[in-house]
Amino acid sequence: MTKKELSQLYDLNREIEQQQNRLGELESVLQGKSVRVAGIPLSLDKEVSGCKSEILDLKELISLNMEKCWHEIKKINRFIDSVEDSKMRQILRLRYINGLTWQQIAFSIGEFDESYPRQKHNTFLKATENLENNC
Structure with a gap:
C-alpha cells in the first residue's frame, strides 16, 4: 500500500469537515442567523430555496463520504494488520x-x-x- 493510498482517509476526513462547515453556514441562513453565504444570491426567497437544495445535496454527499471513510478504515486496518x-x-x-x-x-x-x-x-x-x- 502506498503513502498516497494510506493518506486517503486523512483527505476524506478533511473534505467531510469542510462539507460540514458549509452545511452549518447554510443552516444558519435558513435559521436567520446569517444574512450572506458565499455563492448564494442576495435575494432572500431565492437564497432560502437555494440553501434548502444545497443542504440536501451536502447531507447526501457527507453520507457518501462517511461510507468511503469506513471503507478506507477497513482497507487500511487490513494492511496494518498484515505488518x-x-x-x-x-x-x-x-x-x-x-x-x-x-x-x-x-x-x-x-x-x-x-x-x-x-x-x-x-x-x-x-x-x-x-x-x-x-x-
Missing part, C-alpha cells in the same frame, strides 16, 4: 487511522524525537513499495 513489526503497526495506526502528527506519534511510542517514527515509516513504506514493484 509483522508491532512498532510499525503502532506508527501506521497512529498516523493513518488516528491522524496524529509525527511528534504525537513519537511521544505515544515512547520516543522524544519526531524523526524516529517518520524515518521508520518512510523506510518501511519504501521497502513495501519496492517489494510490490518487484512482484
Whole structure:
C-alpha cells in the first residue's frame, strides 16, 4: 500500500469537515442567523430555496463520504494488520487511522524525537513499495 493510498482517509476526513462547515453556514441562513453565504444570491426567497437544495445535496454527499471513510478504515486496518513489526503497526495506526502528527506519534511510542517514527515509516513504506514493484 502506498503513502498516497494510506493518506486517503486523512483527505476524506478533511473534505467531510469542510462539507460540514458549509452545511452549518447554510443552516444558519435558513435559521436567520446569517444574512450572506458565499455563492448564494442576495435575494432572500431565492437564497432560502437555494440553501434548502444545497443542504440536501451536502447531507447526501457527507453520507457518501462517511461510507468511503469506513471503507478506507477497513482497507487500511487490513494492511496494518498484515505488518509483522508491532512498532510499525503502532506508527501506521497512529498516523493513518488516528491522524496524529509525527511528534504525537513519537511521544505515544515512547520516543522524544519526531524523526524516529517518520524515518521508520518512510523506510518501511519504501521497502513495501519496492517489494510490490518487484512482484
